[in-house]
Amino acid sequence: MRRIDVIYQALTELEFPDKGISAFKLSDYLKMDRANVSRYLNQLCNERRIRKIDGRPVLYCLVREAKPDNRRNQSHSCLELMVGAELSLQISIQQAKAAILYPPRGLHTLILGETGVGKSMFAEFMYQFAVESQVIGEDAPFVRFNCADYADNPQLLLAQIFGVKKGAYSGADSDKEGLMKKADGGILFLDEIHRLPPQGQEMLFTFIDKGYFRPLGETQKLVPAAVQIIAATTEEPQSYLLKTFTRRIPMTITLPPLRERSLKERYLLVEEFIRTEAKRIGTEVYITKSALTSLLLYDCPHNTGQLKSDIQLACAKSFLNFKAQKRDYILIEQADLHQRVKRGLLKLQEKREEINDLLQDKGDILFFYQQEDGGLSEYVSEEDYGSEYFYDIIEKKLNKLKEEGLYEQQINDILNIEIENYFKKYLSDLPAKFRKEEIAKVVNRQIVNMVEEILTFAQTRLNKEFDEKVYYGLALHLHKSVERIRHGAKIYHPKLNLIRTQYADEFLTAIEIARLIDARLEIETPLDEIGYLTMFLASDCYQIKSREDGKVGVLVIMHGQATASSMCHVANSLIGGEYAQALDMPLNMKPEKMYEQAKQKVLQMDAGKGVILLIDMGSLNNFGEMLREETGIRTRIIDMASTPVVIEACRKTIAGCSLDSIYFSCQELSRYRIQTNTKKQNYNKFLIITACFTGDGAAERLKEVIQKQLNSKWGIHVAPLTLLDHNDFFAKVQLLNKEYQIVAVVSTVNIFIENVPFISASEILAGEGIAKLETLLSEEQEYLKIKKSLRTHIKSAPVETLIEDIRKIIRRIEQELNLLISQDVKMGMILHISFMVDKLRNSDSQSQSVFADLPAYCSQYGKEFSIIQETLKILEKNYQIHITQDEIAYIVRMVVENSDSV
Numbered sequence: 001m002r003r004i005d006v007i008y009q010a011l012t013e014l015e016f017p018d019k020g021i022s023a024f025k026l027s028d029y030l031k032m033d034r035a036n037v038s039r040y041l042n043q044l045c046n047e048r049r050i051r052k053i054d055g056r057p058v059l060y061c062l063v064r065e066a067k068p069d070n071r072r073n074q075s076h077s078c079l080e081l082m083v084g085a086e087l088s089l090q091i092s093i094q095q096a097k098a099a100i101l102y103p104p105r106g107l108h109t110l111i112l113g114e115t116g117v118g119k120s121m122f123a124e125f126m127y128q129f130a131v132e133s134q135v136i137g138e139d140a141p142f143v144r145f146n147c148a149d150y151a152d153n154p155q156l157l158l159a160q161i162f163g164v165k166k167g168a169y170s171g172a173d174s175d176k177e178g179l180m181k182k183a184d185g186g187i188l189f190l191d192e193i194h195r196l197p198p199q200g201q202e203m204l205f206t207f208i209d210k211g212y213f214r215p216l217g218e219t220q221k222l223v224p225a226a227v228q229i230i231a232a233t234t235e236e237p238q239s240y241l242l243k244t245f246t247r248r249i250p251m252t253i254t255l256p257p258l259r260e261r262s263l264k265e266r267y268l269l270v271e272e273f274i275r276t277e278a279k280r281i282g283t284e285v286y287i288t289k290s291a292l293t294s295l296l297l298y299d300c301p302h303n304t305g306q307l308k309s310d311i312q313l314a315c316a317k318s319f320l321n322f323k324a325q326k327r328d329y330i331l332i333e334q335a336d337l338h339q340r341v342k343r344g345l346l347k348l349q350e351k352r353e354e355i356n357d358l359l360q361d362k363g364d365i366l367f368f369y370q371q372e373d374g375g376l377s378e379y380v381s382e383e384d385y386g387s388e389y390f391y392d393i394i395e396k397k398l399n400k401l402k403e404e405g406l407y408e409q410q411i412n413d414i415l416n417i418e419i420e421n422y423f424k425k426y427l428s429d430l431p432a433k434f435r436k437e438e439i440a441k442v443v444n445r446q447i448v449n450m451v452e453e454i455l456t457f458a459q460t461r462l463n464k465e466f467d468e469k470v471y472y473g474l475a476l477h478l479h480k481s482v483e484r485i486r487h488g489a490k491i492y493h494p495k496l497n498l499i500r501t502q503y504a505d506e507f508l509t510a511i512e513i514a515r516l517i518d519a520r521l522e523i524e525t526p527l528d529e530i531g532y533l534t535m536f537l538a539s540d541c542y543q544i545k546s547r548e549d550g551k552v553g554v555l556v557i558m559h560g561q562a563t564a565s566s567m568c569h570v571a572n573s574l575i576g577g578e579y580a581q582a583l584d585m586p587l588n589m590k591p592e593k594m595y596e597q598a599k600q601k602v603l604q605m606d607a608g609k610g611v612i613l614l615i616d617m618g619s620l621n622n623f624g625e626m627l628r629e630e631t632g633i634r635t636r637i638i639d640m641a642s643t644p645v646v647i648e649a650c651r652k653t654i655a656g657c658s659l660d661s662i663y664f665s666c667q668e669l670s671r672y673r674i675q676t677n678t679k680k681q682n683y684n685k686f687l688i689i690t691a692c693f694t695g696d697g698a699a700e701r702l703k704e705v706i707q708k709q710l711n712s713k714w715g716i717h718v719a720p721l722t723l724l725d726h727n728d729f730f731a732k733v734q735l736l737n738k739e740y741q742i743v744a745v746v747s748t749v750n751i752f753i754e755n756v757p758f759i760s761a762s763e764i765l766a767g768e769g770i771a772k773l774e775t776l777l778s779e780e781q782e783y784l785k786i787k788k789s790l791r792t793h794i795k796s797a798p799v800e801t802l803i804e805d806i807r808k809i810i811r812r813i814e815q816e817l818n819l820l821i822s823q824d825v826k827m828g829m830i831l832h833i834s835f836m837v838d839k840l841r842n843s844d845s846q847s848q849s850v851f852a853d854l855p856a857y858c859s860q861y862g863k864e865f866s867i868i869q870e871t872l873k874i875l876e877k878n879y880q881i882h883i884t885q886d887e888i889a890y891i892v893r894m895v896v897e898n899s900d901s902v
Helices: 003-016 023-030 034-046 089-103 119-132 154-162 197-210 263-281 287-298 304-324 339-359 390-403 406-427 445-462 469-484 496-502 506-519 527-537 565-577 592-606 616-633 643-654 657-667 699-715 725-739 759-766 768-791 799-817 823-842 853-861 862-871 873-879 885-896
Strands: 048-052 059-062 111-112 142-146 185-193 228-233 251-253 285-288 330-332 365-368 553-559 580-585 612-616 633-639 686-692 715-721 739-745 758-760 819-821 900-901
Touching: 003 023, 003 034, 003 059, 003 699, 023 034, 023 768, 034 048, 034 263, 034 469, 089 119, 089 251, 089 285, 111 119, 111 565, 119 142, 119 185, 119 228, 142 154, 154 197, 185 365, 185 643, 197 496, 251 633, 263 285, 263 339, 263 365, 285 287, 287 304, 287 365, 287 725, 304 330, 304 339, 304 390, 304 612, 330 699, 330 823, 365 469, 445 506, 469 506, 469 527, 469 686, 469 699, 469 759, 496 506, 506 527, 553 565, 553 592, 553 616, 565 643, 565 725, 580 758, 592 612, 592 616, 612 616, 612 657, 616 633, 616 643, 633 657, 643 657, 643 686, 643 699, 686 725, 686 768, 699 715, 699 725, 699 739, 699 759, 699 768, 715 725, 758 768, 799 819, 799 823, 799 873, 819 823, 819 873, 823 885, 853 862, 853 885, 862 873
Parallel strands: 111 228, 111 251, 142 185, 185 228, 285 330, 553 580, 553 612, 612 633, 686 715, 686 739, 739 758
Antiparallel strands: 048 059, 285 365, 819 900
């Protein structure tokens, strides 16, 4: 028997007719908490099974004879009792009344408004007004349906609304009545009507015109119905709805967003929501003035729906304190508010006058009591009063944790997490709208939904946000991992112990996530797989997210008394700031001592983006891997570093470049450059690299998607690689680069490979990534044609090497000048610069080009001139030529006159 029925039965046993009994006596009789008893008594009042007798204490007695609810027969209708009825909702309410009262059976209506403005509740109030006004009977149905629930299956969507004839489609094994028929004599509310396909809209406006409809698959039988349609959408009607449909909806009502409603209305909404929670809890609720001010002023993009959820969250946290600390009162304080709500106080300065006018007669603590009437609260839906209250759930978990012997702080931490997770579905905390439809094409929908839940939990637990790349990457990874686990395939994580120690918080969270996965999918997640889950949660360490204000640290370590210091002094002086730091290593110093100094320095310098080490030789070469293992900080090492290399590292870190970007730029200047594809013999073998943490999860799935889309036309090769060890990853890339032309790298996390475009997994799954790959492949084909053509014209330099050097120069120009150079212009630049190099290697100075009015042009485009001159130095060095100012000016003109700013 439900608790509410137990309380009702006890009331029948104890109560004297019309005398009543208090909540205290009932709780004592049943040995139940008084607050819980009071809540259920209030619910019984709402259901009109019992009634209250005002006084001290309040008494409750059975309703002997059913009495009609007269609340809505007062001078004000239900619509007029809404918050803002005389302010922002005045026009909307007048329109709603007209739509309901218009003879003979009202006007079909479309309600417009952003998410959370209360469209569903407004439709329900329109229905209640129709009952009050006796336009429809008290037993007339109000049927609500969200078209988005079946948007993935148009046939099933239409069947839900109009019904279906047996055999209409696969799975329709019997005739079924639709919601249209169930709403006969009442109102059918269709939410998110923009998700209704054109066929459904046509069926709907046919019903509006004729008064009858045909179930799906029916060719002869016509079903009549007297139904008023109320539809709602968050979208612009002209963007998604047929004009033939919207023409048949005579009434359009727009509900204003919360930001357009007055502060007074917002206060009344806050009051309404807190009173509702007071009723649910069964006791009074207090709130501090500062907390109330935050609720009144914070940015609430999801409108009244979010405001309600944020208040519920605050009430749940204060209820936990009330129970756990055995307080005598429930008090909402600033600490109980969500972080975004707390930011509302930052707006107090600009809104101080309005707040003072609104709260001038209020104290520092405001008091809200439970509503005494039995009517439906304006923003409370039936699901708010389910068979078990959320506050009961909190209390049960609290008692259970106490029985397990946990400390009070541990209990509070656990329950606060669960409370916030309970409300996450309302609060929309994920930073981007994840495109579920795209990922669901290649990943099981159960996995997709579970990943969203996992990241929501991890976001709260770790106090960090995850972007779309993590969402897609984790979904692809889990899809493959679950298959492996179910087939008994072994999962091995070679760095599990390191992951456990470096990312302890993420590892513990991953354990909790694994329990969720096991329960949902009925599998047993191995410990090694938990290591991979940890890596996704610690994804900022794998270049997914860095502190916005952080830059890569530059640390110079050299043998000698002042070698490193001198180099840093020169670099910092030229750059104009203290960007490089030095460690000098006397020749008699032991490497162990220098290593400890380097470790402390790296820990001190790291700002979230890693540290690049510029060294000379010897044992210092081993520091990078050791520092990475012990500190968890990403490091890169450039050996045989010179002063120009230090200057280049500083210049790049000022620009906010990533660690890998700085690393490759420094290698270009250092003695040992990365060898690109200049020695490859077969240039028409194109390769796309896919990468993930394991190399056989998301990477394999991405490979399948890419090959399916591109192989028939391009015949490309796809290599899935693991990102577990960055050094190993780049070593494999170098090997592949000797055999193939690498077109792009596709990964679940950001990976930087010099001169190779990066495309995220989310772009591939959404479709635009495939288009990018096709563009890149087309460009590579064009480069092949140019190489073949130039081989017969240029004899003074290896064409393949020359063209690759020029392509690097063009990429760097785009990066440095923040420009986008079109493909046609790039081809022209390659031809121009190739012939220029050939001419300079074969001609004397008298045959050099002359640029008209060179000084004026250099003055006008000084920045562009300086940067392009710097980028061309690689050609001067590699081909022993001198590029004159006139030649540089021609290239500058090609760039500035044929480029677009990014």
